[in-house]
Amino acid sequence: xxxxxxxxxxxxxxxxxxxxxxxxxxxxxxxxxxxxxxxxxxxxxxxxxxxxxxxxxxxxxxxxxxxxxxxxxxxxxxxxxxxxxxxxxxxxxxxxxxxxxxxxxxxxxxxxxxxxxxxxxxxxxxxxxxxxxxxxxxxxxxxxxxxxxxxxxxxxxxxxxxxxxxxxxxxxxxxxxxxxxxxxxxxxxxxxxxxxxxxxxxxxxxxxxxxxxxxxxxxxxxxxxxxxxxxxxxxxxxxxxxxxxxxxxxxxxxxxxxxxxxxxxxxxxxxxxxxxxxxxxxxxxxxxxxxxxxxxxxxxxxxxxxxxxxxxxxxxxxxxxxxxxxxxxxxxxxxxxxxxxxxxxxxxxxxxxxxxxxxxxxxxxxxxxxxxxxxxxxxxxxxxxxxxxxxxxxxxxxxxxxxxxxxxxxxxxxxxxxxxxxxxxxxxxxxxxxxxxxxxxxxxxxxxxxxxxxxxxxxxxxxxxxxxxxxxxxxxxxxxxxxxxxxxxxxxxxxxxxxxxxxxxxxxxxx
Numbered sequence: 473x474x475x476x477x478x479x480x481x482x483x484x485x486x487x488x489x490x491x492x493x494x495x496x497x498x499x500x501x502x503x504x505x506x507x508x509x510x511x512x513x514x515x516x517x518x519x520x521x522x523x524x525x526x527x528x529x530x531x532x533x534x535x536x537x538x539x540x541x542x543x544x545x546x547x548x549x550x551x552x553x554x555x556x557x558x559x560x561x562x563x564x565x566x567x568x569x570x571x572x573x574x575x576x577x578x579x580x581x582x583x584x585x586x587x588x589x590x591x592x593x594x595x596x597x598x599x600x601x602x603x604x605x606x607x608x609x610x611x612x613x614x615x616x617x618x619x620x621x622x623x624x625x626x627x628x629x630x631x632x633x634x635x636x637x638x639x640x641x642x643x644x645x646x647x648x649x650x651x652x653x654x655x656x657x658x659x660x661x662x663x664x665x666x667x668x669x670x671x672x673x674x675x676x677x678x679x680x681x682x683x684x685x686x687x688x689x690x691x692x693x694x695x696x697x698x699x700x701x702x703x704x705x706x707x708x709x710x711x712x713x714x715x716x717x718x719x720x721x722x723x724x725x726x727x728x729x730x731x732x733x734x735x736x737x738x739x740x741x742x743x744x745x746x747x748x749x750x751x752x753x754x755x756x757x758x759x760x761x762x763x764x765x766x767x768x769x770x771x772x773x774x775x776x777x778x779x780x781x782x783x784x785x786x787x788x789x790x791x792x793x794x795x796x797x798x799x800x801x802x803x804x805x806x807x808x809x810x811x812x813x814x815x816x817x818x819x820x821x822x823x824x825x826x827x828x829x830x831x832x833x834x835x836x837x838x839x840x841x842x843x844x845x846x847x848x849x850x851x852x853x854x855x856x857x858x859x860x861x862x863x864x865x866x867x868x869x870x871x872x873x874x875x876x877x878x879x880x881x882x883x884x885x886x887x888x889x890x891x892x893x894x895x896x897x898x899x900x901x902x903x904x905x906x907x908x909x910x911x912x913x914x915x916x917x918x919x920x921x922x923x924x925x926x927x928x929x930x931x932x933x934x935x936x937x938x939x940x941x942x943x944x945x946x947x948x949x950x951x952x953x954x955x956x957x958x959x960x961x962x963x964x965x966x967x968x969x970x971x972x973x974x975x976x977x978x979x980x981x982x983x
Contacts, residue, residue: 495583495592495596498596498599499579499580499583499599502579502599502600502603503576503579503603505603505604505822506575506576506579506602506603506604507572507576509603509604509609509822510572510575510576510608510609510612510613511572511613512613512825512826513613513825513826513827513828514564514565514568514569514572514613515564515565515568516564516568516613516826516827516828516829516830517564517828517829517830517831517832517833517834517835518564518615518831518833518834518860518863518864519830519831519833519860519972520831520856520857520859520860520972521616522567522614522615522616522860523833523857523859523860523861523862523863524543524856524859524860524883524884525549525550525553525567525615525616525617526553526557526562526567526615526859526863526882527859527862527863527881527882527883528540528543528550528882528883529550529553529554529556529557529562530554530557530562530882531554531882531883532554533551533554533555536550536551536554537697537700539883540700540704541700541703541704541707541708541887542708542883542884542885542886542887543708543883543884543886544659544704544708544709544710544886545617545658545659546655546656546657546658546659546697546701547656547697548617548620548653548656548657549616549617549620549657549658552570552620553567553570553615556570562863564615567615568612568613568614568615570615571611571612571613571614571615571616571618571619571620572612572613572619574612574619574620574622574623575608575609575611575612575619575622575623576612577623578602578608578619578622578623578626578792579599579602579603580599581602581623581626581627581793582595582598582599582601582602582626582793582796582797582800583595583596583598583599584626584630585598585626585629585630585793585797586598586599586797586800586801588630588634589630589633589755589758589797589801590749590755590797590800590801590804591804593804594797594800594801594804595800597800597803597804597814598796598797598799598800600814600818601796601799601800601817601821602796604818604821604822605728605729605730605792605796605821606730606821606824606826607622607727607728607729607730607788607789607792608622608792609821609824609826610826610827611786611789613826614830616786617657617658618658618786618787618789619789620657621654621657621658621660621661621789621790622789622792622793624650624653624654624657625654625664625789625790625791625792625793625794626793627646627650627653628647628650628651628654628664628793629762629765629793629794629797630793631643631646631647631650631651632647632651632668632671632686632761632765633758633761633762634646634647635647635682635686636668636672636676636679636682636683636686637671637675637676637679637757637758637761638679638754639676639678639679639682641682641685644682644685644686644689645689647686647689647690648686648689648690648693649693651664651665651668651686651690652690652693652694654790655690655693655694655697656694656697658787658789658790659701659704659782660773660782660787660789660790661790663769663772663773663776663790664765664769664790664791665690666768666769666772667764667765667766667767667768667769667772667791668683668765669683669687670764670768670772671761671764671765671768674760674764675757675760675761675764676761705780707886707887707888708886708887708889709780709781709782709886710780710781710782710784711781711886711889711890711930711931711932712856712930712932712933713777713781713782713783713784713930714781714783714929714930715777715778715781715783716774716777716778716783720774720783721770721771721774723735724770724774724785724788725766725770725795727785727788728788728789728791728792728795728796729795729799729817730820730821730824731820733816733820734816734817734820734821737813737816737817738798738799738802738803738813738817740806740809740813741799741802741803741806741809741810741813741814742798742799742801742802742803742806743802744802744805744806744807744809744810745801745802745803745804745805745806745807745809745810746759746798746801746802746805748805748806749801749802749805759798759801762794762797762798763794763798765791765794766791766794766795766798769790769791770788770791773787781930781931830972831860831972831973831974832961832973832974833857833860833861833864833974834864835961836861836864836918836959836960836961836974836975836976837861837864837865838864839959839960839961839976840865840916840918840959840976840978841865843914843916843956843957843959843978844865844869844914844916845913845914846868846869847868847869847870847910847913848869848870848909848910848913848914848915848916849869849870849871849872849905849908849909849913849914849915849916850862850865850869850870850871850872850916850918851871851872851873851874851905851915851916851917851918852871852872852873852917852918852919853873853874853917853918853919853920853936853939853940853943853944854918854919854920854936854940854972854974855873855874855875855884855889855893855936856884856886857918857920857974858871858873858878858881858884859881859882859883859884861881861918862881862882869881870908872905872908874893874896874898874901874936874939874940874943875892875893875896875901876896876901876904876905877904877905877908889932890931890932890935893932893935893936893939894935898939898942898943898946899946902943902946902947902950906950906952906953906981909981911981913981914956914978914979914980915953915978915979915980915981916976916977916978916979917943917947917976917977917978917979918974918975918976919940919943919944919974919975919976919977920936920937920940920972920973920974920975921960921973921974921975922937922940923973947977947979951982952981952982953979953980953981953982954979954980954981954982955977955978955979956978956979956980957976957977957978958975958976958977958978959975959976959977959978960973960975960976961973
């Protein structure tokens with residue numbers, strides 16, 4: 473029955489798709505819808521990582537690559553953000569708009585990818601999914617590199633299938649450039665590259681020569697960054713993360729589908745529709761390749777994170793393209809099941825509003841401002857909060873953490889951070905900080921509010937928790953200091969909304 477319905481409807485859909493105006497009109501409509509969805513919290517306050525992004529991007533283009541030895545990231549996004557800030561400024565709205573632009577660009581990219589492999593109907597469905605996917609909506613309103621990574625994943629996925637799976641050598645330059653750009657955007661692209669290698673061995677062994685040419689070209693493009701990467705591997709990493717469990721591995725594909733319900737809907741549609749697609753031998757090979765890319769990348773990332781924790785759901789932008797392509801292909805050929813699944817997913821996704829309250833740093837800075845003056849010392853017991861606090865409080869302050877004074881408050885130095893903090897004694901460090909408070913000045917201490925202890929169990933965050941408690945006791949017992957104000961946003965105290973809330977104490981030196 474379902475196949476009969478599809479057979480009757482498909483000619484009409486194909487006729488509509490063939491109309492010259494249909495595709496651009498639909499893409500324009502989807503773009504308008506996407507912009508409406510992805511600007512609902514575009515003015516949201518920045519959180520830790522966004523403060524780091526803007527702080528790094530404010531350095532010169534020539535300095536950014538070297539600075540990233542401290543951060544652990546590749547340079548492409550920060551270089552682009554530097555240029556964007558030069559044109560449009562560094563406000564929350566301006567920097568979020570850059571991510572919105574990249575998220576919206578995923579719509580034509582998704583249509584192009586779906587149409588290239590499975591036809592216009594799949595291309596339209598894939599574009600519709602890209603237009604409303606809450607994953608892209610959330611990170612489209614965050615000053616980070618994830619929507620750029622998602623956009624590049626479409627180019628790399630299509631280029632890989634064309635160049636390696638199908639053996640079309642004309643696509644090799646596109647694969648080299650797109651995969652190289654991914655590698656220069658986020659280090660999880662290394663896992664994606666391994667996923668491509670695994671896929672080649674499983675489903676494209678007859679095109680190993682093309683794969684080797686692509687690998688050689690990509691290595692050549694990426695080679696200038698290898699020395700920095702190796703230094704980052706030795707000294708930065710992600711000590712704030714914990715090794716993921718098996719539950720995280722099983723649910724990983726749901727990251728780009730924004731929850732278990734959409735994932736189940738796509739799985740049901742895929743179970744019905746993908747076997748229909750796979751009747752064609754060429755399409756079956758493409759489906760196998762797309763699935764292998766997703767599965768292999770996730771397994772490699774999960775395994776690597778057991779050895780050196782680097783697991784975060786926001787990093788799954790690397791597999792967004794093959795995941796959406798598989799979902800769209802299944803929905804397009806699943807008849808009524810696919811139509812119901814698509815309707816359910818679209819309803820769920822369009823009603824999903826990204827969080828506007830990842831941090832209360834902006835609100836706290838507004839409370840601190842009346843108590844602060846030029847030359848005061850601002851100390852954060854959560855060291856990586858300094859760049860976002862500096863963004864909101866502005867210039868004119870001296871900055872310190874539990875590691876001591878900070879030479880550049882626009883970036884956090886992650887190099888051997890755990891070892892350095894363990895080796896930094898609290899009391900002598902406090903003495904040096906207090907000695908740096910100018911006569912008549914104040915010491916403003918920003919501390920985390922420890923509410924959800926599950927977020928403080930990684931190696932780094934557990935140490936931050938311990939040091940914050942130690943410093944709190946030392947500050948309150950220090951006879952040189954008198955606390956004159958305790959500041960905390962009221963909305964957090966009442967609603968407990970923020971993931972990493974902060975509070976501040978203002979101290980003056982006793983006469």
